Amino acid sequence: MAPTEIRQVLASHPFLEGLPEKYIEMLSKLAFEVSFDQDEVIFREGDPSSLFYLILSGKVALEMAAPGRQIIIQTLDAGDELGWSSLLENTSKQFRARCLEPVRALAFDGARVAALCEEDHEFGYHIMRRALELVAERLRATRFQVLDVYSPKGARGR
């Protein structure tokens, strides 16, 4: 992908919507295109967090090993972000990320983005605010999910 195309793709990605152009420019210099085949594992539970991805196409499953089985706990699609924990220091992946469909994404070295956030606090504010919104949204969804609202116990009789 050419640098101009990377800038355009970043500017139109929902995660970076509204980010000032100078920061899009900064990020575009760190971004590189990656692609994965169907069923390819992007990272495994326990891997060190190094890259984060903005998904451009395809579908990724976040999976967790439960006793006796592997379950999908969330799926991510085009427009979603994968691997936000790489923006934090000394973290490891909590899930396995596996492609349910061929995936194209832009990848970033989380440590380099975090270093830029330290150097330029305004840039850091924009990135961390977006990361916080993302984490809050996923926390809301997880709380809703653990309520198990569709279980037969809570079923509508009619």
Add this chain to the structure above:
Amino acid sequence: MSTLASTAAECRPVMQPVPAVIRSVTKETHDTFTLTVAPPQGDPVTAFEPGQFSMLYVFGVGELPISISGDPAVRDTLTYTIRSVGQVTYQLVTRRPGECIGVRGPFGTSWPLKEARGKSVLIVAGGIGLAPLRPAIYSILRHRGDYNRLVILYGSRSPRDLLYRKEFEAWGLLPDTQALATVDYGGVSWRGHVGVVTTLFRLVRMQPQDTVAMICGPEIMMRYAARELEARGLPPSQIYLSMERNMKCGAGFCGHCQLGPYFVCKHGPVFAYREVKPYLDLYEL
């Protein structure tokens, strides 16, 4: 006395179950079944509006409110989708063709299909809540030119709990129609979405101002879904929910299903969100 006597006379027809013969019982999932019933003499069934419900009576066991889940244009049978969760529902889903049950109704308000004409329709269903919405989907598909886009979002506990799977897939292939299903927990063989139904909203392609939303499912799901749609720019006056309470008479006499100033069986089950919003957050109302 005369007032009481006339009230009793008025009550009798709606309180009297009409015999109906089970025509078919179809297993939808491990615990959910679809029944079709018909009047014993082959008479046409009473017409119903999408969103309405009947009171189904298993003689000697009990009576329950069950939403009609079939096509309103079909006049020789009524269709109900029932999850077996208790004694009466178990008895209903284990009836055999030819056996008789009692039916009262149809009762209640319906989905705002007239108000939605000229607009896009967003259907949001959770669990067995797809059943009361299916007649609305049939009706929209029958009068497809009257509506813009049709989006059907459906959340379920797991892939094995998804209702009407083949039909759902077929809806998704129709022009100007988007049908997306998601489950809370998927096994590794599941290739669809995983996450709560509200996570599908970001994948919807429609203009909020031009959209009417119809939501049915567990109350907590409807509350979150309605809030999220409002946050995404859908006016509350264009959001409708189907509520459920402990309905007994089905006709607004007994008060068992009271929700604030409303009797759900009579003023509902379909309400505009703005009508019931103040009561959704109240504990144990």
